[in-house]
Amino acid sequence: MTAIERAASPSRLTGAAALFSSLLAMARKEFTIMTRYPVEFVASFGQVFALVAIFTLAGLTFADASGEGGNFGGVVIYGFILFMFLSDTLWTIGYNIRREQKQGTLEALYLSPASKFASLVSRVSNNLIWTSLLSLAGVGLMTALVGKLPFANPALGLYLLGLSLSGTFGIGFAFAAITLRVKETGETLANVLQFVLLILCANFFPFAALPAGLRAISRVIPLAYGVDAFRSTLMGYPEGFPELASIGVEIVIVTVFGLLMPLIGYWAYRVAEDHERRSGGLSEY
Amino acid sequence: MDAEVRVERLSKTYYPKQRKGLFKSERREVQALREVSLEIRRGEIFGLLGPNGAGKTTLIKCLTTLLLPTSGDAWLHGYHIVEQENLVRAAVGCMLMGERGLYWKLTGRENLIFFGALYHLPPKDRRRRAEEILGLLHLQDLADRTVETYSSGQKMMLAFGKALVNDAPVLILDEPTNTLDVPSARELRAHVRELNASGKTVVYTTHIMAEAETLCERVAIIDHGQVIDLGTVDELKRSLQRDHVTHIEGIIPERASQAVAALPQVTKLATSVANGTTRLTVVSSDGRAALPRLIEALTAHGALIQNIAPEEITLEDVFVAKTGRSLTEDTRVR
Numbered sequence: 001m002t003a004i005e006r007a008a009s010p011s012r013l014t015g016a017a018a019l020f021s022s023l024l025a026m027a028r029k030e031f032t033i034m035t036r037y038p039v040e041f042v043a044s045f046g047q048v049f050a051l052v053a054i055f056t057l058a059g060l061t062f063a064d065a066s067g068e069g070g071n072f073g074g075v076v077i078y079g080f081i082l083f084m085f086l087s088d089t090l091w092t093i094g095y096n097i098r099r100e101q102k103q104g105t106l107e108a109l110y111l112s113p114a115s116k117f118a119s120l121v122s123r124v125s126n127n128l129i130w131t132s133l134l135s136l137a138g139v140g141l142m143t144a145l146v147g148k149l150p151f152a153n154p155a156l157g158l159y160l161l162g163l164s165l166s167g168t169f170g171i172g173f174a175f176a177a178i179t180l181r182v183k184e185t186g187e188t189l190a191n192v193l194q195f196v197l198l199i200l201c202a203n204f205f206p207f208a209a210l211p212a213g214l215r216a217i218s219r220v221i222p223l224a225y226g227v228d229a230f231r232s233t234l235m236g237y238p239e240g241f242p243e244l245a246s247i248g249v250e251i252v253i254v255t256v257f258g259l260l261m262p263l264i265g266y267w268a269y270r271v272a273e274d275h276e277r278r279s280g281g282l283s284e285y
Numbered sequence: 286m287d288a289e290v291r292v293e294r295l296s297k298t299y300y301p302k303q304r305k306g307l308f309k310s311e312r313r314e315v316q317a318l319r320e321v322s323l324e325i326r327r328g329e330i331f332g333l334l335g336p337n338g339a340g341k342t343t344l345i346k347c348l349t350t351l352l353l354p355t356s357g358d359a360w361l362h363g364y365h366i367v368e369q370e371n372l373v374r375a376a377v378g379c380m381l382m383g384e385r386g387l388y389w390k391l392t393g394r395e396n397l398i399f400f401g402a403l404y405h406l407p408p409k410d411r412r413r414r415a416e417e418i419l420g421l422l423h424l425q426d427l428a429d430r431t432v433e434t435y436s437s438g439q440k441m442m443l444a445f446g447k448a449l450v451n452d453a454p455v456l457i458l459d460e461p462t463n464t465l466d467v468p469s470a471r472e473l474r475a476h477v478r479e480l481n482a483s484g485k486t487v488v489y490t491t492h493i494m495a496e497a498e499t500l501c502e503r504v505a506i507i508d509h510g511q512v513i514d515l516g517t518v519d520e521l522k523r524s525l526q527r528d529h530v531t532h533i534e535g536i537i538p539e540r541a542s543q544a545v546a547a548l549p550q551v552t553k554l555a556t557s558v559a560n561g562t563t564r565l566t567v568v569s570s571d572g573r574a575a576l577p578r579l580i581e582a583l584t585a586h587g588a589l590i591q592n593i594a595p596e597e598i599t600l601e602d603v604f605v606a607k608t609g610r611s612l613t614e615d616t617r618v619r
Contacts, residue, residue, distance in 0.1 A: 025403060028399075029399050033390045036390045103385065104385025105387070107381065110351055111351065111374060111386075112400065113372075113374040113403070114404075277350075278355075282351060282352075
C-alpha cells in the first residue's frame with residue numbers, strides 16, 4: 001500500500017490527527033497568503049496605535065475634567081484587547097468563507113476530505129497570534145500614555161479571555177452560516193453589528209457610561225459579561241467593577257457561553273452548508 | 286467488468302429565485318437531472334456529452350458530493366455519495382471550475398502541497414507528489430511563481446495537476462481543455478490516456494464532439510437532465526446508419542430552413558449561425574437520393590448555398606439526431 005493509498009484509508013480520514021493535519025495546512029496557507037500582502041501587515045500594526053491613541057486621549061480629556069481617571073487606562077486597554085480578539089473571531093470566519101466562495105476555492109476545499117471544522121477555525125488562527133502581538137503593543141502604548149496599568153489575577157483573566165473567545169468562535173461559525181446563505185449581505189450585516197456590539201459591550205468605556213435602556217440590552221448579551229469580567233478581573237475589581245453582575249455570576253455566564261456557543265454555531269454552519277449543497281448555492285458568487 | 290461509478294435514478298431539482306420587482310421574487314422549479322441511471326466501468330474513459338445547461342456539471346457535482354441529490358442513489362468506487370461522502374472525496378481526483386479552484390496568491394508548488402495536505406498525505410509524500418506532478422506537466426519552471434502570474438492555459442494545467450494530487454482511482458474532469466490552446470489540449474488528452482492506461486477510471490465532460498470521439502470509450506449523451514443515449518462511439522454511430530447526414534452552409538433564410546424541415550425525407554434538422562453564415566445539419570432517411578430535393582427546397586425559398594457536404598456520421602450527428610438540436614445551443618434555464 002502506498003503512502004497515498006494509506007492516506008485515503010477510512011481510518012485516516014477522521015479523528016484528531018486528520019483534524020490537526022487539516023488545521024495546520026489551512027493555517028499555514030492563510031499565513032502564506034497573508035505574507036503576500038506586506039503593506040496590509042504594516043498598516044494593521046499602525047492602525048492599533050492610532051485606535052488606542054484616539055480612545056485614550058479623548059477619554060483622558062473627560063476623565064481629567066471629572067477627576068475620575070484612576071481606572072481609565074485599564075478599562076480602555078483591556079476592553080480594546082478583548083475587542084480586537086472578538087472582532088477577529090466574530091467576523092473573520094464569515095468574511096473569509098465569502099472570499100473563498102467568490103474566488104471559487106471554497107468548492108475546491110469541499111472536494112477534499114479535509115475537516116470542515118478545521119477549515120473554519122484555521123481562518124482566525126493566524127489572526128489570533130497577530131492580535132496577541134498587537135495587544136502587547138497596545139499595552140505598551142497605553143502604559144506610555146497613562147503610566148503603569150493595573151494587572152491582577154492573570155490566570156483568571158486568561159481563563160475568561162479563553163472562554164469569551166471560545167464563545168465568539170461559536171458566534172463566528174453562526175455568522176459564517178449566515179454569510180453562506182445571504183452572501184454579500186452578510187458583510188453589510190457584519191459592519192452594522194460590529195458597531196452595535198462595540199457600543200453594547202462597552203469595550204472602550206465603562207457600562208456606567210451607557211444610557212439605562214442600552215445597559216438593559218447589554219445585560220442580555222453574554223459577550224458583554226465577558227468584557228466586564230475580563231477587565232474587572234485584570235484591574236483587581238476596583239470599586240464599581242464588575243458592573244453588570246457579581247464576578248461569580250459573570251464567570252458562570254462566560255463559562256456557559258464559551259462551552260455552548262461553539263456547538264450551537266457549528267451546528268448552524270452545518271445546517272447552512274447542507275442547505276447550500278441542496279440549493280447549489282455553494283458555488284454562487 | 287466492475288462498475289466504478291453507479292448511478293441509479295438520480296434526480297436534482299433546483300428552486301432558483303426569479304426577481305419580479307424590487308421586493309418581489311418567486312421560485313421556479315428547474316429539473317437539472319431527471320432520473321439519470323448509468324454505470325461507468327472500472328478503467329474506462331467515459332464521456333459525458335451535452336450542450337451547456339444539459340446537466341453534466343450537476344451530475345458531476347452530485348458525484349463529487351458538492352451537491353446533494355433530490356432523489357436517487359449513486360456510488361463511486363463502492364462508496365455511497367451521501368452516506369460515505371468523505372470516502373468518496375478521498376477516492377476521486379476532480380478538476381472542476383478550472384483555474385478558479387486554485388489559490389492565486391500561492392505558487393504552483395504551494396498549491397499542490399496544500400491540496401496534498403487536505404488529502405492527509407504525510408509532509409514528505411505531499412512534497413514528492415507535487416514534484417512528480419510539476420515534472421509530469423512540465424510546470425517546473427513556473428513552480429515558484431504565484432499562480433496569478435500564470436497564463437490562463439498554465440492555470441488550467443495546474444488545475445489538472447491538482448486533480449492528480451491524491452492519485453485517486455477515479456478522475457473526474459469537467460471540460461478540462463476549455464481555454465487551452467491546441468497543443469496544450471493535445472498534451473492534456475495525452476496525459477489522460479496515460480493515466481487511464483495506468484488503471485484510472487476517467488469521467489470526462491465536454492461539448493467538443495471530436496474530443497469525445499477520439500478520447501472516450503463510451504459516451505453518454507445528456508440533454509435537459511436526461512441520458513438520451515449511451516454506448517461506445519461506434520455503437521452510437523451505428524444507431525444512425527440508416528440515416529444520412531448532410532451539412533449545408535450558406536445564406537439561408539428561415540423560410541428555406543422550414544421548407545427543408547417540411548420535406549418528408551428529413552427526420553431531423555439543426556440550425557446554427559456563425560459569422561453571418563447559416564449551417565444546416567440535415568438528417569434524412571433516404572441518403573443521397575434526398576439531395577436534389579433539399580437543394581430544390583432551399584433555392585426555391587431564396588437560399589444562397591455556398592457549400593453542401595454529405596458526410597460520414599460523427600458524434601455531433603448522433604447528438605443532432607437524438608436531440609434535434611446542435612451542441613452549440615445553450616440550454617441553460619435562465
